[in-house]
Amino acid sequence: MTAEVPVLTLDGAGATGKGTLGLRLADWLGWHFLDSGAFYRALALCALEAGLKPGDERRLVSLAESMELSFKTRDGSARVFLGTREVTAKLRREEVGRAASINAAQPTVRAALLETQRTFLRPPGLVADGRDMGTVVFPRAPLKFYLTASQEQRTLRRHHQLKEMGLDASMAHIGSALSERDQRDGTRTAAPMRPAPDAIFINTTELGRDEVFACAERWVRRRFQVPATEESGAGT
Numbered sequence: 001m002t003a004e005v006p007v008l009t010l011d012g013a014g015a016t017g018k019g020t021l022g023l024r025l026a027d028w029l030g031w032h033f034l035d036s037g038a039f040y041r042a043l044a045l046c047a048l049e050a051g052l053k054p055g056d057e058r059r060l061v062s063l064a065e066s067m068e069l070s071f072k073t074r075d076g077s078a079r080v081f082l083g084t085r086e087v088t089a090k091l092r093r094e095e096v097g098r099a100a101s102i103n104a105a106q107p108t109v110r111a112a113l114l115e116t117q118r119t120f121l122r123p124p125g126l127v128a129d130g131r132d133m134g135t136v137v138f139p140r141a142p143l144k145f146y147l148t149a150s151q152e153q154r155t156l157r158r159h160h161q162l163k164e165m166g167l168d169a170s171m172a173h174i175g176s177a178l179s180e181r182d183q184r185d186g187t188r189t190a191a192p193m194r195p196a197p198d199a200i201f202i203n204t205t206e207l208g209r210d211e212v213f214a215c216a217e218r219w220v221r222r223r224f225q226v227p228a229t230e231e232s233g234a235g236t
Contacts, residue, residue, distance in 0.1 A: 006031075006125040006224055009133035011195065012147035013182050014097075015154035015161070017204040017212055021147070022129040023076050024213050025220065029127070033073050034120040036130030036137065037100070038080050039113050041091040042069050044099035046082070054102040057109065064112035089165050094177055101181045105188035125224075131185055134196035143223040145216060146195035150205045154178055 008025070010018045019035060026033035046063050047054070072079045080088045090096065103109050117137050120126055128137065134144035149157075155175040162169055169177075185193040195201065200219055204212050220226060 005121055005123055007121055007138050007141045008127055008143040009138055009141045010129045010145045011131055011134050014178055015158040016147040016149045018129045018147050020209060021212055021216055022127045023073060023078055026127040029125060031125035031127050032120055033071060034126060034128040036117055038091060039069060040100040040104045041096050042082055043067060044096050044103055045087060045090055048099060054099045057106050060103055060109050061112045064109060092165055092167060094169060101184050107190040110190050131193040132191040134199055136191045144196045144199040146199040146201050148203050153205045
């Protein structure tokens with residue numbers, strides 16, 4: 001990791017608010033944003049479109065090494081592109097998420113994507129959102145957050161998120177999918193989802209977006225010496 005380039009990481013399970021917080025922090029700081037989950041979802045999408053089965057490591061690694069993924073962030077949201085094709089909505093389909101979680105458990109696939117994720121670390125700084133950002137990808141990051149939330153709240157948030165994207169799924173199905181992924185991501189041998197020893201925990205269950213941002217903002221100002229006179233995103 002380049003010492004001159006600051007990085008902060010956001011880890012935790014799905015629908016805990018990592019993406020929302022990460023985008024807001026990146027916008028406020030003027031830093032780059034990395035959604036590592038989008039890498040695995042994009043790979044899963046490419047594999048499904050190519051007719052590959054989850055678990056075909058050799059061909060998945062080949063796809064991972066040739067995949068061109070980019071993000072365009074604006075006003076607290078991120079658009080995801082595979083080459084020139086926008087795939088933002090497609091990446092949120094449940095079958096894509098399920099395949100992404102299965103693929104992410106394979107060490108060779110993770111290794112193929114590791115260095116690509118690290119290329120996002122460039123001036124003026126990086127906000128990295130994922131499940132192993134603070135433990136594996138950027139273990140020397142000077143500031144690490146780990147977000148948690150109740151299963152009920154996470155299910156409600158994911159349901160709302162899917163509805164906003166024009167997708168639909170039952171609450172029961174969403175809750176089951178979240179639990180299944182938690183189990184798989186938390187028990188895999190390659191980079192299991194877990195908090196870094198020096199991570200700062202934020203339980204977002206009963207917090208609004210502004211409250212979550214304000215909590216993180218205090219730590220960011222302290223750790224990266226952001227002047228208190230700078231306008232923050234709180235309350236916007």
